[in-house]
Structure formats: structure tokens, C-alpha cells
Amino acid sequence: MNPSDPLAQLNDIHTPDAIGWWPLAPLWWVIIALTITLLVVIVMVLIRKYQAQQYRRDALAELNNLPRDDDNQTFALKLNTLLKRTAITAYGEGTCATLHGEHWLAFLQKSAPKLNVDTAQPLADAAYKANPQFDQNTLRHYATQWLKQHRRKRKFTPEAKHV
Numbered sequence: 001m002n003p004s005d006p007l008a009q010l011n012d013i014h015t016p017d018a019i020g021w022w023p024l025a026p027l028w029w030v031i032i033a034l035t036i037t038l039l040v041v042i043v044m045v046l047i048r049k050y051q052a053q054q055y056r057r058d059a060l061a062e063l064n065n066l067p068r069d070d071d072n073q074t075f076a077l078k079l080n081t082l083l084k085r086t087a088i089t090a091y092g093e094g095t096c097a098t099l100h101g102e103h104w105l106a107f108l109q110k111s112a113p114k115l116n117v118d119t120a121q122p123l124a125d126a127a128y129k130a131n132p133q134f135d136q137n138t139l140r141h142y143a144t145q146w147l148k149q150h151r152r153k154r155k156f157t158p159e160a161k162h163v
Contacts, residue, residue: 052152059086059147063140075136076126079143080104083123087111090152100124111150115142 024032059082066078087096087107099107101124109117119142122134 055086055089056147060144063143063147066140068136072122072132072134072136073126073129076122076132076134076139079139080123080126083108083143083146086147087150090150100127108146112146114149115145120146 062082063079066075066082070078084096084104091111096104096107105117105120105124108120108123109115119138122132122139126132
């Protein structure tokens with residue numbers, strides 16, 4: 001080493017220690033708090049939505065438990081009762097409890113417009129005909145689809161209400 005060389009007298013550069021991630025900056029605490037709050041709200045909304053649809057799951061389970069060996073009139077009356085109870089739960093007693101016949105079919109059509117209400121005609125006729133003729137599986141399929149597809153609305157007003 002040359003003592004007259006000024007570069008030889010330099011010492012190595014000492015870098016500072018790496019910046020640690022703890023403790024967190026205040027902004028990170030705010031972000032974490034907002035994220036946790038958002039997750040709690042989302043979970044609460046999903047739980048309420050799940051609970052609000054419990055009546056559908058119960059009705060579908062009851063529909064699956066309806067006996068398949070009943071005569072057509074008994075089957076249609078039981079199915080009609082199930083759909084009516086479900087509709088009262090979803091829309092309120094004042095909306096659909098007194099509907100029957102064609103007004104009941106109009107209500108079913110309006111609450112699930114994608115379904116063909118002609119399939120449900122035996123529901124309107126079964127109480128008045130001695131031996132109605134229809135396919136129970138077709139009517140059961142219609143009821144299943146109605147239970148899955150009807151839309152719950154806060155203010156539902158059928159076009160024709162029969163008291």
C-alpha cells in the first residue's frame with residue numbers, strides 16, 4: 001500500500017440495518033381495521049341472506065317428502081297448500097292468502113315469470129274436480145322450479161286480488 005494514495009485510506013461503507021416491518025405504520029393499522037370490518041360486514045350479509053332463504057329450503061324438503069302414491073286430487077291439494085304457505089311466508093298474508101283459482105295462477109305467474117303457468121292449471125282446478133287428470137311429476141317439477149325461482153319483493157301487488 002502506498003501511504004500517499006488517498007484511496008487506500010478510505011474505510012468500507014457501512015450500510016444501515018434493513019428497515020423492519022414491525023411496528024407497522026399507522027396507515028397499515030387503518031387498512032387492516034377497514035379490511036376486517038369489511039369482512040365482518042360481508043359475512044353478516046351472507047348469513048342474513050342464507051337465513052332469509054331458509055323458508056325455500058324447508059319448502060323444497062317438504063316437497064321432496066310429499067308421497068308419490070297419493071291420488072291426483074290429494075296430491076294437488078297438498079302441493080297447493082305447500083305453495084300457498086310458502087307464498088304467504090315470502091310475500092305476506094295480505095298479498096296471497098285469499099287468492100284461488102285463476103287469481104292464484106296469476107300470482108304464481110307474476111312471482112316467477114319465467115315459468116309456464118299453464119303447467120300449474122291443476123292447482124286451480126283440483127279442489128273443484130272430482131278426479132283431475134294430470135302428470136304428478138310435471139306438477140312437482142313446476143312447484144320445484146317455482147320454489148327456486150320466485151322473487152321475494154318487499155311490495156308485491158298482484159294484478160287481481162280476490163277477497
